[in-house]
Amino acid sequence: MKNYLLIFIIVCHSSVSMAGVIKKRAVIRDEDFKAKIEEVNLPDLISDNSYEGKYFKIVLGKNDDAVRFDETEDLQLKAATTYYHLNKARKYFVDVVHSEYVQNLPQLVIRLDLINVFNEVGHFANDNLDPQYNNALTIPAGVGYEPKNVKPWNIEIWFRSAKEIHIKDFKGTVDYGSVKGSIASFRNQTHMLNFQQFISSLLIGMVSSDSSDIGSVMRLVGSSVLVEAIYQTSDFTAEFFSRKIYRLDAALVPEIIYHEFSHVALSDHLELTHSTPVNEGLADYFAGKIADSKKLATKIKDYNLYDGKQVRKKQQYRAAFERGEFANTDFVFGLLWNIGQVVGADIESSFMYAMTHKMNTNDSIRDGLIKATLTTCKEVCKDQLSDRLRLYKLFNSKNM
Amino acid sequence: MKNTISYLLLFSLTFNLVAQDLPVEATTEFSYKNIREGKSALIPRFKEDDIARMYRGTKAINVLRKIITDKSVNRCATKVISAIESQLDLVSDKDVEDAILGLRLDDSIDDVSAGLLIHASKLSRPLANPIAKNELTDEEEAKAISIFSSKISDIKNKSLCIEDTYRSIYFSLVKESAKFGKHLKHLNKIAFDRDLISEAEFRRLETMRAGKVYEWPLSLSSYAQTLDTLAKRFPDRVKESSELITDNSEGKFRNKKSLRQSLHEKYNSTQIILLANMVRDLKKRLEASDISININYPDQPTEIISLSPMEKFRFILKLLRKELSTINNSSLLNGRSASYIDIITAAYEVGYISSAEIEQLAALEDIWNPKKTSQEKVMFWVKRFGGVASILLPPPFGFVSVMAIMLIDQYISQAPVDRDPDGNIF
Numbered sequence: 073m074k075n076y077l078l079i080f081i082i083v084c085h086s087s088v089s090m091a092g093v094i095k096k097r098a099v100i101r102d103e104d105f106k107a108k109i110e111e112v113n114l115p116d117l118i119s120d121n122s123y124e125g126k127y128f129k130i131v132l133g134k135n136d137d138a139v140r141f142d143e144t145e146d147l148q149l150k151a152a153t154t155y156y157h158l159n160k161a162r163k164y165f166v167d168v169v170h171s172e173y174v175q176n177l178p179q180l181v182i183r184l185d186l187i188n189v190f191n192e193v194g195h196f197a198n199d200n201l202d203p204q205y206n207n208a209l210t211i212p213a214g215v216g217y218e219p220k221n222v223k224p225w226n227i228e229i230w231f232r233s234a235k236e237i238h239i240k241d242f243k244g245t246v247d248y249g250s251v252k253g254s255i256a257s258f259r260n261q262t263h264m265l266n267f268q269q270f271i272s273s274l275l276i277g278m279v280s281s282d283s284s285d286i287g288s289v290m291r292l293v294g295s296s297v298l299v300e301a302i303y304q305t306s307d308f309t310a311e312f313f314s315r316k317i318y319r320l321d322a323a324l325v326p327e328i329i330y331h332e333f334s335h336v337a338l339s340d341h342l343e344l345t346h347s348t349p350v351n352e353g354l355a356d357y358f359a360g361k362i363a364d365s366k367k368l369a370t371k372i373k374d375y376n377l378y379d380g381k382q383v384r385k386k387q388q389y390r391a392a393f394e395r396g397e398f399a400n401t402d403f404v405f406g407l408l409w410n411i412g413q414v415v416g417a418d419i420e421s422s423f424m425y426a427m428t429h430k431m432n433t434n435d436s437i438r439d440g441l442i443k444a445t446l447t448t449c450k451e452v453c454k455d456q457l458s459d460r461l462r463l464y465k466l467f468n469s470k471n472m
Numbered sequence: 473m474k475n476t477i478s479y480l481l482l483f484s485l486t487f488n489l490v491a492q493d494l495p496v497e498a499t500t501e502f503s504y505k506n507i508r509e510g511k512s513a514l515i516p517r518f519k520e521d522d523i524a525r526m527y528r529g530t531k532a533i534n535v536l537r538k539i540i541t542d543k544s545v546n547r548c549a550t551k552v553i554s555a556i557e558s559q560l561d562l563v564s565d566k567d568v569e570d571a572i573l574g575l576r577l578d579d580s581i582d583d584v585s586a587g588l589l590i591h592a593s594k595l596s597r598p599l600a601n602p603i604a605k606n607e608l609t610d611e612e613e614a615k616a617i618s619i620f621s622s623k624i625s626d627i628k629n630k631s632l633c634i635e636d637t638y639r640s641i642y643f644s645l646v647k648e649s650a651k652f653g654k655h656l657k658h659l660n661k662i663a664f665d666r667d668l669i670s671e672a673e674f675r676r677l678e679t680m681r682a683g684k685v686y687e688w689p690l691s692l693s694s695y696a697q698t699l700d701t702l703a704k705r706f707p708d709r710v711k712e713s714s715e716l717i718t719d720n721s722e723g724k725f726r727n728k729k730s731l732r733q734s735l736h737e738k739y740n741s742t743q744i745i746l747l748a749n750m751v752r753d754l755k756k757r758l759e760a761s762d763i764s765i766n767i768n769y770p771d772q773p774t775e776i777i778s779l780s781p782m783e784k785f786r787f788i789l790k791l792l793r794k795e796l797s798t799i800n801n802s803s804l805l806n807g808r809s810a811s812y813i814d815i816i817t818a819a820y821e822v823g824y825i826s827s828a829e830i831e832q833l834a835a836l837e838d839i840w841n842p843k844k845t846s847q848e849k850v851m852f853w854v855k856r857f858g859g860v861a862s863i864l865l866p867p868p869f870g871f872v873s874v875m876a877i878m879l880i881d882q883y884i885s886q887a888p889v890d891r892d893p894d895g896n897i898f
Contacts, residue, residue: 391895438895442781457755457825461832464785468839472782 094120096141096152099324105365107324107372109149112156123151128158130182134196139184150184150323154231157326158182161333164362169425173340178226180336184323185233193217195225205235208322210335212344227339229332231323238317259303266292327368327380330359343433349393350441351433353404354424356381357412361421366409368402383409389472394436404437407470411445414462415453423452438472502700504540506582508821510715513730514586515573527574535559536575548633549592549692556593568593583718584733588692592635595683604657616652616659617666619644624668627677634676635685636693642686656681689737701741702822709823714830717817731817738808744818747810750795751819751833757788765897779897786898789839812837 095111102108116126123130124138130151132139139151158180165174187204189197190211208231216224270292302309322328334355335344342351359368360383370380381402393403412420430444446460453459515523527533539559545551553568562568569590576586608616623644626637645652645659652659660681664674685691702709717731729737735744757763763784767775779787793812800809813834820830 438782439780446781455826455828457758458828458832460758461829461836464782465832465835465839467782468785 094141096156097149098152098156099149099326100156101326101363101365105367105371107326112152114152114155115159123155125155125159126179127162127177128155128180128182130155130184132184133186134183134188147184150231150321153326154182154184154229154323154329157329158229158333161330161337161359161362164358165333165337168361169337169358169421171337171425174337177336180226181228183228183230186230187233190230194220194222204232206237206318206320206322207232208328208332210332210339210344212339227336227344229336231332234319234321236317236319255303255306259299262299263296266296325369325372327359327363327365330362331355331368334358334362338428341428341431346396346433347399348396348433348435349399349401349404349437350431350435352399353408353437353441354428356402356405357408357424360405360409361412368405381405387470389437389470391438394438404441407437407441410466410470411463414466415449415459419452419454423448426452442467442472502696502703504546504581504585504696504699506576506579507709507711508714509582509718509730509732510713510827511718512573512576512583512586513718514576514583514590519573520577523570523573523577526570527577532560532571533574533578533580536571537578537580540575540580547693547696548635549588550595550633550635552589552692553592553595565593582732583730584690584695584736585692587733588688588690588695591683591688592692595679595685604655604661606655606658608651608655608658612649612651613662615648616645616655617662617668619648619652620659620663621668624663627669627673633691633693635680635688636691638677638680639686639688639691653686694740695736698736698741698744702744705741705745706822712827714820714827716831716834717820731813732821735814735817735821738814739805739810739818743805744821746799746804747815747818748822748824750792750799750815752824753795754788754792755824757791758785760784763787777897783896783898786839786896789836790898 094114094117096114097109098112099107100110100112114123114125118124118126119138121142122138122140129138131137132143132147139147141148143151162174162177165171186196188199189201189204190209191197192212192214194217195214208229210227210229211225213226214222214224216222270289273289273292320328332355334357335342335351337358338351338354342354356368360366366383368381370382372380381400383406384402385406387403387406389403389407392398393401408424412424415423427444427448430447431440435441435444445463449460449463450456527536536556539552539555540546542555545555556562556568556571560567560571562571572581572586572589572593575581576583581589606613620641623637623641626632626640627634629637642653642656645656657678660674660677663669663677664671669677680686719730739747763779765777765779767777769775792815796810796812796815799805816825816830816833819825819833820827825833
């Protein structure tokens with residue numbers, strides 16, 4: 073009897089192991105943070121023929137069934153990549169952040185290549201309604217709508233299909249500001265310099281009647297006209313030299329997968345209904361920590377023609393960062409990264425997670441985020457006054 | 473009106489000092505033991521092993537510990553030195569200095585007291601009958617001697633410190649006339665010649681004069697008094713160490729003095745507590761859950777403007793700055809001007825802030841008094857020369873210098889590109 077029991081346990085264990093050690097090709101990062109495709113273990117699978125695991129079920133579009141292992145290579149690459157990285161992200165929140173909320177999350181449905189707009193009542197908006205490409209989003213759970221046979225759904229992550237679109241049609245922010253700003257500064261200084269030289273040549277002309285002075289003035293005017301022409305055409309020039317096509321295969325970019333799962337992990341306090349600089353920044357921060365990188369979605373041209381995000385040391389706060397249309401700038405990501413360095417690597421993950429419990433989605437950067445940081449530091453920091461003073465210094469240096 | 477507010481603020485600061493720190497039971501005995509400093513700035517690294525070999529765990533250190541805790545001698549630097557010389561049978565100044573450093577290494581004394589003892593150990597022994605110049609008139613001489621005579625009993629009082637007595641004589645003399653201070657040798661001699669003092673007393677006074685004890689910024693007895701007061705008022709202080717307040721490396725602080733040494737030389741115990749209380753208030757304000765500005769109208773509800781966390785922080789710093797200025801313009805510090813670093817050092821001295829906190833609080837000075845970085849200094853000259861070059865270069869090449877300045881500026885400048893002064897009240 074004892075032997076039968078032992079054999080039964082071994083058989084059960086090996087069948088679970090068989091399902092648990094399935095290897096598939098997925099996009100991962102190498103040591104230089106470059107994207108590469110490699111075979112990876114897919115952990116915690118509960119199916120031996122599809123991408124359905126204990127914690128995640130990867131489905132195509134509006135389907136309910138998981139993507140099967142006999143699907144096309146392209147779809148499987150997306151399914152394997154999302155499955156692998158979502159499990160990695162979950163493990164981070166369970167093992168490092170010690171989030172009970174994440175630990176107790178039920179299986180999440182992850183939708184690939186879904187182009188429908190999210191509808192709070194009907195789950196999926198009509199197929200013809202403004203199809204969505206080149207992004208990913210996390211949707212809040214819904215109660216469903218029985219009269220229309222819409223079943224309740226849990227939190228889901230949706231990855232849109234990639235589609236090449238012209239930059240003119242791109243609805244996101246394209247940053248020409250720095251180029252334009254530099255040219256404007258150069259233009260102003262050149263005009264000022266030429267004006268000074270003009271005045272000095274006038275003064276010199278009053279004491280000497282050299283005919284070359286007229287030529288000199290003409291050259292001054294010429295250089296000013298040239299600089300002004302460059303400035304006036306700078307928008308066109310920037311556009312001419314910049315990227316024309318935008319495309320993002322969100323399901324193949326590990327940091328985007330981490331970012332979306334972070335939204336799920338933080339959803340016990342930060343609502344998923346809309347994007348704000350604070351909740352996007354926090355999701356970026358945890359994505360950066362999971363990826364162990366200060367750069368997000370960079371060096372991945374095969375799947376992404378977008379510049380990505382990174383921690384910028386010198387980036388200063390601007391009031392405009394509080395606005396919704398700037399929710400995806402990297403200021404908050406950089407700021408949170410710096411906060412982590414101030415409080416110390418040993419506590420930063422738990423610090424940030426504790427901080428999210430003192431915030432809500434609509435908190436501003438300048439007020440709510442700083443307040444939550446300082447309050448959390450009072451409770452969590454090793455040397456609470458010193459660390460808070462260092463935080464104050466950091467915020468001050470960021471011109472907040 | 474402005475004056476009234478300043479007086480009120482000053483009154484409140486003084487009230488804070490007096491009322492909030494009222495009597496603490498005099499239970500704690502003062503000691504020179506090091507409970508505030510880090511590594512001694514007086515013991516060079518190369519000498520540390522030698523001093524340790526000579527004194528650590530030896531009988532000599534026990535003798536030295538007894539001397540420094542002996543109440544009959546430990547308030548007078550000269551008496552401590554005499555006791556060290558006689559009990560350890562030391563003759564040379566260097567050996568006595570090593571013994572003092574042995575005490576310091578043992579943490580039985582701190583750098584401030586060690587420094588004072590080393591000063592005292594270097595008091596030279598003058599000639600028996602020095603020839604003294606005299607430019608005093610008979611009347612001036614009579615006045616000076618009368619002042620001198622009033623202190624004779626102190627000179628003869630063995631329980632007092634001779635260095636303190638001599639400092640007291642000196643200050644009384646120069647208070648009357650600065651000229652008296654230049655004739656100390658002559659006055660010592662006259663006192664001896666007129667049998668006001670004995671030969672031994674004359675020699676001791678001459679030693680004090682030659683050693684210029686009146687120029688010492690601090691005496692061991694006054695330092696002991698400060699330590700005594702602080703020990704009684706702040707009995708709960710624990711031993712901590714901060715390199716910042718001990719460091720006296722050249723260039724970092726003026727006159728090669730540590731922050732703690734400067735603090736004790738400039739301020740007495742009452743003043744130290746007054747300065748420290750400013751940081752205590754700063755800490756308290758930092759804990760405030762909210763700071764708001766009330767605009768009170770005569771016949772409408774009050775308008776309340778809550779400050780953002782950073783506005784709150786900058787307001788607190790500005791308030792501290794104002795309080796510091798008020799104190800500096802009062803007579804509470806005897807005309808001395810306290811700096812931000814003085815109040816931080818004072819707060820650490822009394823234990824309001826820890827050694828970790830002092831570093832961070834000291835770093836806040838950059839916020840209200842930012843120092844120019846070397847990069848900014850370089851930029852200043854680049855712009856100066858670039859500006860001249862842009863005038864000298866013939867058109868249209870003037871823009872080359874403009875472009876060069878902009879590129880260098882963009883490359884090295886750490887200054888914010890786009891300041892947002894309108895977004896904050898403070």
